[in-house]
Amino acid sequence: MRLLILGGTEFVGRAVVESALARGWEVTVFHRGRHEAPAGVTELLGDRTAPDGLAALAEGTWDVIVDTWSAAPSAVRDAARLLAGRAGRYVYVSSCSVYAWPRAVGYDETGPVVAGSPDAGDVPYAEAKRGGELAVLDAIGEARSLLVRAGLIIGPWENIGRLPWWLGRAARGGPMLAPGPRDTPLQYIDVRDLAEWMVEAAERGLSGPYNLVSEQGHTTMGELLELCARVTGSAAELRWTAAERVLAAGIEPWTELPIWVPRAELPELHNEVYGLSAAKALGAGLSCRGVGETVTDTWAWLRSIGGVAPRRGDRPGVGLDPAVEAKVLAG
Structure with missing residues (x-):
């Protein structure tokens, strides 16, 4: 499998890279060059917030793309549109923050979500993550999009x-x-369990939203x-x-x-x-x-x-x- 990760040098992104490399995947890391990339990857440099900042991604095809962006949804929109025809599956690391208040104990992926726009600039975190989800869905389509709504991540x-x-x-x-x-x-979710599940889920062709967290x-x-x-x-x-x-x-x-x-x-x-329900992800192989x-x-x-x-x-x-x-x- 060929993986492109947008990020990949810190925390969640780094864990995904390590997991994919351990499976023998070919990994390309697109990042700004602020941190050293893990050994064994192909590096592409660029700043997705700058004019022409995605130029390094003009060519290439990948089986899986993982995007951990958590700021302006427009940055997710631009990347997803550019890569839509060259990506087998687009995995967006979202957050349980996208669910609207108030939340009953045991809320799951069917719960109401906050408003968001794929064209938004700097907005509050919950709106940014929801806007990122919509950007991926608009560009890639539901069948090839995996939305990972993570809870507290540690590790x-x-x-x-x-x-x-x-x-x-x-x-x-x-x-x-x-x-x-x-x-x-x-x-919570250990970052390595999060990464392992995402990589395997992408390999299996899963799509749609999943709450990624341990049992309550x-x-x-x-x-x-x-x-x-x-x-x-x-x-x-x-x-x-x-x-x-x-x-x-x-x-x-x-x-x-x-x-x-x-x-x-x-x-x-x-x-x-x-108070999240993790039943869907646990049923799809999540191990904590x-x-x-x-x-x-x-x-x-x-x-x-x-x-x-x-x-x-x-x-x-x-x-x-x-x-x-x-x-x-x-x-």
Whole structure:
């Protein structure tokens, strides 16, 4: 199989490249040259946001194209139109954010979605992802389009900083704010499981939208943080603190305390992030590794690059100010 990936040097894109190479695929990576491409690929350089930025893609045919773009839908539109006649299947990495509010627990691919336009420029994230979906459908058609609506993605190469922040915090040791309840259920997808499923699904000719995430309650906040403390070998002392107290201190869930969304206090947000139905993807072969493997491997990757995770410039930083943490713990 011949794969063209638009991106391919960071996080999701890199995981897709590694998965495809492991299967013996021929991989072409189209990117801006800001990061080193994985070994074993053919590189094409260009900036899809610049005039004539797709010139390097003027020729060539591929069995599968994977597009991870998350900004202006018009960039997806332009690439999809250019490649429509030279692509067997177009896989667009979308997001569960495309579903409209409010969302009931167990929402699936049939749920209502936000409005979007394939011709839009800079728009909010949910609209951008929906516009990207529409751009692919308009250019490629439903039969050859695979829309991957991912939930929370963590694992090696993460450039958002959520799990890396918790690992770094645990590694520092000492009293550590652990936001409760301890049994808060989490639902996510390891980036490698996401990539493996996408590559296999494309090979099998699947099409349409799929929620890509583990089953609900795949792990808990307690298990995740205890694993972070254990794999880092630190002397971190988890101080479980009631959600009401954490919120009363003005601490923002999801951003200042990454991954954490208290179910009782913020039910709509918890349903959005951790209430998806993954039945369709699980029925189509999705397999999710255990949280222990994800945490262990992410820590090993962090150590291999000096302990500081890369950060995307288009996303806000995450993590809690140590002074704020100390104040809450002092109570």
